[in-house]
Amino acid sequence: MEECSIIMTKSIAPSDTQDLAEHYDQTSDAQYENGIHLITELRINNGDRVLDLGCGTGRLARHVAEITGKTGFVVGLDPSDHRIKLALEKSRLFPQLSFRVGSDLSLGNFPDNSFDAVYLNSAFHHIKDHKGQESALTQVRRILKPGGKIGLSDPDQTSPSILRTITHEVLGKYGVHSQDDDGITPAELESLLRYTGFWIQKVKYIKNPERYDSAQAIIDAAESSHFGNYLSEVPEEHRDQVRLEITKKLSELQTSTGIFMKRSRVLIIAEKPG
Numbered sequence: 001m002e003e004c005s006i007i008m009t010k011s012i013a014p015s016d017t018q019d020l021a022e023h024y025d026q027t028s029d030a031q032y033e034n035g036i037h038l039i040t041e042l043r044i045n046n047g048d049r050v051l052d053l054g055c056g057t058g059r060l061a062r063h064v065a066e067i068t069g070k071t072g073f074v075v076g077l078d079p080s081d082h083r084i085k086l087a088l089e090k091s092r093l094f095p096q097l098s099f100r101v102g103s104d105l106s107l108g109n110f111p112d113n114s115f116d117a118v119y120l121n122s123a124f125h126h127i128k129d130h131k132g133q134e135s136a137l138t139q140v141r142r143i144l145k146p147g148g149k150i151g152l153s154d155p156d157q158t159s160p161s162i163l164r165t166i167t168h169e170v171l172g173k174y175g176v177h178s179q180d181d182d183g184i185t186p187a188e189l190e191s192l193l194r195y196t197g198f199w200i201q202k203v204k205y206i207k208n209p210e211r212y213d214s215a216q217a218i219i220d221a222a223e224s225s226h227f228g229n230y231l232s233e234v235p236e237e238h239r240d241q242v243r244l245e246i247t248k249k250l251s252e253l254q255t256s257t258g259i260f261m262k263r264s265r266v267l268i269i270a271e272k273p274g
């Protein structure tokens, strides 16, 4: 593969911290399980060239590097330098795996037809607005080989989690409009993929109950998976109070075995026509 010059885009994740990145790395089992499901559906092969866009701390990319072996390679791209630093530290034994700070906006640096597969696990909905998502998919199509595949797994916005419902409720009380980035509708995603020239191969709806020890554990998970942007739309002087009210409402769901939260996701595999 040609050497790529990657644009450093630290400012895309300015609110992230080392602590949030480490917390995510240690507690993101649910995202990892969803990622394993996505990779199974993508049918990656030994020798494949793969891009993980929004790779976080690189846990899933290491799993993929085991599949590609040393005859293939995996590139992980993430705007958070804290997450990329952790990913690099944990991947020293994988010469076929490299990580760079970058985002959807860095895709222009990859040559045409250079990947067998590109995937985004819990990352696509973080790409800014419809236009940004459309140009990201256009770039992904360009850098995929003909017959190459894209795999996406994201929260299904038509079936919001209880955390999302409570967050909206509390924010509404404070007159704050929530940044609507927690997921995408399956219809929107399918139509974006078709519009950017992909053939949709598979659409799966997944419902996973997730268990948390406490309300605080749910808030901590939201903070770390949103790289410091959870509640960022709330003015700072109200943020602690808002967090407290959300935690209180979540605590009402506590059972002796924890809090169970239903999460609905959409998983899509699509192909660049050959």
Ligand SMILES: C[S@@+](CC[C@H](N)C(=O)[O-])C[C@H]1O[C@@H](n2cnc3c(N)ncnc32)[C@H](O)[C@@H]1O
Binding pocket: 012, 013, 028, 031, 032, 035, 053, 054, 055, 056, 057, 060, 077, 078, 079, 080, 083, 102, 103, 104, 105, 120, 121, 122, 123, 126, 127, 128, 225, 226, 227
């Ligand atoms: C919920 S985490 C998922 C991380 C990883 N894919 C996984 O499965 O654990 C979302 C990731 O998307 C990254 N991200 C946010 N905005 C992005 C963008 N515009 N382009 C690429 N990645 C982005 C974040 O830095 C974060 O690491």
